[in-house]
Amino acid sequence: MNLPELKSLLIVVFEDLDPSNFQNVIIAILAIFIPFALVFLSGILNSKQKRNDFQKLVLNDEVFKTKTTFLIAISSLIFFSFFTGTELTTIKKIFCLLVLFLVIYFFWIALKNILKFSKGDSSDFEISYLKSLTLSKFLKERNKKEVKTMHVAWSSFWAEKLIKNERDYTNIFILHIDKAFDYKVRPEFIIQIAETYQNNLKDRDLFSMGHLVLPKVLQWNNSFINWDLKCREEYKQKKEKKKHLITKAFGLINCITRKNNEDLFFHNWTYFQRIFLVNLVEVLIKFQNGSYQLFRKFEEHINNLKKEVDEEYDKKIIRQKLQIIEHVFYDFMISVFNNYDKRTFGYLTFKNDLPADWKISSINTENFFSHLMLKNFLEWSQSKNFIKNDDSGRDEKLTDIINGVFENVDSELFSVFLILYSSNSVKSVIVSQPNFRVRGSRIAGYVGEDIESQLAELNESKREETITIIIKYFARYWHVLQASQSDLSEEDLFNWMDYSRGVRKEVINEIRKKNLKKLKEEINSSEIISISEQSEYFQSRRNLLIELIDRLISSC
DSSP states (O other), X not given: OOHHHHHHHHHHHHTTOOGXXXXXXXXXXXXXXXXXXXXXXXXXXXXXXXXXXXXXXXXXXXXXXXXXXXXXXXXXXXXHHTSOSSOXXXXXXXXXXXXXXXXXXXXXXXXXXXXXXXXXXXXXXXXXXXXXXXXXXXXXXXXXXXXXXXXXXXXXXXXXOOSSOOHHHHHHHHHHHHHHHHTTOOHHHHHHHHHHHHTTGGGSOHHHIIIIIHHHHHHHHHHHHHHHHHHHHHHHHHHHHHTTSGGGXXXXXXXXXXXXXXXXXXXXXXXXXXXXXXXXXXXXXXXXXXXXXXXXXXXXXXXXXXXHHHXXXXXXXXXXXXXXXXXXXXXXXXXXXXXXOTTTSOHHHHHHHXXXXXXXXXXXXXXXXXXXXXXXXXXXXXXXOSBOOSSSOOOHHHHHHHHHHBXXXXXXXXXXXXXXXXXXXXXXXXXXXXXXXXXXXXXXXXXXXXXXXXXXXXXXXXHHXXXXXXXXXXXXXXXXXXXXXXXXXXXXXXXXXXXXXXXXXXXXXXXXXXXXXXXXXXXXXXXXXXXXXXXXXXXXXXXXXXXHHHHHHHHO
């Protein structure tokens, strides 16, 4: 068919065409589309699923595209009203027909989306909707509305356990909070978003929680801490600058300063550390793979913080950062201790997963974290009873944690010491049974004929390890190894500032020996001896106590 013939055919086809009739087509499509959409909406509204609110948002914005659909429908009706009559040129009629095809195509795509969503294939729509929720760097008022939408969407979304892989959703959730920090969205708004996940931890994917969320929670906590410090410093500087202004005389200075430093008065800066992190620990610690993720990610974070301290020269900043490390380490470890569950965790898992640098041993005496570990263990164990009160079994939780934290200690000497430390009573050590058990080590590999000498060598090394741990770690906490000004002679007190470090150490060691000898005198008192003679067990306990004190005296 040549061009003139095609032109003649088009003239015949479009001769009686009135584009204004296309409005009826649009109305007919809407008459089908709207009831169809209402059926889906009513189904969701009548459903008892916790994710209803999220599904309504997804249907509205991604599947139905309600706003776009409304605008296209109204615009097309108005558009075709300007093209009325059969007298229009063929070109205009063809143009109107193309517009109609585009409108029909849009509604066809929307209908396909509805059918796809109805079959349960909703992840693409959900991800697309969540990605569409964005914050602005400059429009703070818009951010308030967007945060509310995010809060509703994520609250509803996290309310139920996902069957499919939720890593894609988790990454979007993390991105939202990262952007909130980048754009300095108010702290309470950030927490509102974070709480949607934290309130539903038990239904979350453990892999995503350990590998994706945990490192970010630690990072967000650090950001909150730095934000808090910065706000306080700015407040202090502004207060210093304004203290000479005349506004102070009128009592306006506090109002101005407070208005310019609203974040300073936010009282939940520790949310990520004391709530989110603690709840993460509670969930992950009860699963073996989760515990490995938990310790490795936290170890990496805490080592990075310590590295920053080591590279810092400002003493004030060093003190601040060390306090930050101590606080976050405390909240982490206390939560680990509190939520340890032998049934799901296991002693060997705890012992193997706990970072080697954190364990209390002779090779870690110069390690900052091993001393933090002891401090946290002693604080946690204050509520624990180291002495058995009845015939029931030992405290297995206390047993597993002691054996995981303290490396290569002698089972007998260390048990005696812990009871002496906790009870501060020689009599209790002798007459009581420990509520825990320090497990002994086995000789690995081929033993041969010299097993007795190998066992003796192993036992001696474990006894030396025990004494080293007591001297190097417990000197700050056990009153017997402490030295105060009242323990110094007048000469030592007068010359103390002139003493070298070595001389001071000698003086302190003499005080320790003096205290230990007093303790030994109590052990050898007639009362303790008479008690020990009542049974072989009591006598063996007294002998262990004497050996412990003698070894400590010789090590001072």
